[in-house]
Amino acid sequence: MKAFVDEDTCIGCGVCESLCPDVFKLGEDGKAHVIANDCSAGCCEDAKDSCPTGAISLK
Structure with missing residues (x-):
């Protein structure tokens, strides 16, 4: 599985980095x-x- 971040949607809250x-x-x-x-x-x-913005997708 590969992760993707939609940088236009990302607000930089840091939840993803803290979890993973x-x-x-x-x-x-x-x-x-x-x-x-x-x-x-x-x-x-x-x-x-x-x-919180749904900027992360997995494929």
């Missing part, structure tokens, strides 16, 4: 970015479900 720091990181632009190609960790689902 091996996959998500807030960048200097204040938006979340995917830093790992493989999102097989269960935390990715939690991050997706917890994103």
Whole structure:
């Protein structure tokens, strides 16, 4: 599974990074970015479900 962040929708709240720091990181632009190609960790689902703007998708 692979994670994607819609940077136009992301508000940079940091929930994804706090739940799944091996996959998500807030960048200097204040938006979340995917830093790992493989999102097989269960935390990715939690991050997706917890994103207040729905900016995270998994495929």
